[in-house]
Amino acid sequence: xxxxxxxxxxxxxxxxxxxxxxxxxxxxxxxxxxxxxxxxxxxxxxxxxxxxxxxxxxxxxxxxxxxxxxxxxxxxxxxxxxxxxxxxxxxxxxxxxxxxxxxxxxxxxx
Amino acid sequence: xxxxxxxxxxxxxxxxxxxxxxxxxxxxxxxxxxxxxxxxxxxxxxxxxxxxxxxxxxxxxxxxxxxxxxxxxxxxxxxxxxxxxxxxxxxxxxxxxxxxxxxxxxxxxxxxxx
Numbered sequence: 434x435x436x437x438x439x440x441x442x443x444x445x446x447x448x449x450x451x452x453x454x455x456x457x458x459x460x461x462x463x464x465x466x467x468x469x470x471x472x473x474x475x476x477x478x479x480x481x482x483x484x485x486x487x488x489x490x491x492x493x494x495x496x497x498x499x500x501x502x503x504x505x506x507x508x509x510x511x512x513x514x515x516x517x518x519x520x521x522x523x524x525x526x527x528x529x530x531x532x533x534x535x536x537x538x539x540x541x542x543x
Numbered sequence: 544x545x546x547x548x549x550x551x552x553x554x555x556x557x558x559x560x561x562x563x564x565x566x567x568x569x570x571x572x573x574x575x576x577x578x579x580x581x582x583x584x585x586x587x588x589x590x591x592x593x594x595x596x597x598x599x600x601x602x603x604x605x606x607x608x609x610x611x612x613x614x615x616x617x618x619x620x621x622x623x624x625x626x627x628x629x630x631x632x633x634x635x636x637x638x639x640x641x642x643x644x645x646x647x648x649x650x651x652x653x654x655x656x657x
Contacts, residue, residue: 476633476648531586
């Protein structure tokens with residue numbers, strides 16, 4: 434199983450860009466990289482997924498270098514409502530390969 | 544669409560009691576799963592199902608049973624509750640295709656075992 438490592442916590446201010454990096458040194462050829470967001474007392478919510486290079490949607494961007502041993506979730510101009518835990522997952526189609534680590538607690542201050 | 548629904552929202556049990564956590568989805572998703580989340584921890588997979596009549600164990604299956612008689616429902620049964628099963632339980636569903644698809648999570652059930 435590909436193990437992921439991400440910072441335990443990060444602090445930011447409203448309006449700033451936030452980049453959360455996830456390390457996954459033993460990522461397999463078939464693995465995708467997926468990020469989820471979780472607010473207190475709620476289930477996780479899908480943010481973005483990618484395999485290589487760059488993926489962008491209306492919420493975030495995901496940067497994946499050529500070696501795919503890490504990835505960076507970029508949140509543009511964060512607001513207070515972006516305060517949440519962000520999880521990086523690496524795996525293929527099987528449920529048994531998807532593991533939620535402890536995630537990164539992002540705190541956005543005014 | 545209601546998405547993924549879970550009942551009850553909160554439950555208190557005494558050690559040794561049994562109960563069933565209900566999960567239903569109206570998106571016709573093939574895959575459904577149960578996770579538990581303990582304070583300060585990520586989610587750990589308990590059981591999952593890739594379709595009606597098919598279930599499999601996840602990372603922490605002991606003390607829990609599941610069945611999948613319909614596409615829509617995936618109940619989780621605690622046979623004899625223990626304090627170690629105090630946790631927040633999330634049910635999730637997703638479609639079956641060639642990549643790990645977006646999982647849709649329910650609102651969770653907060654269980655306390657005394």
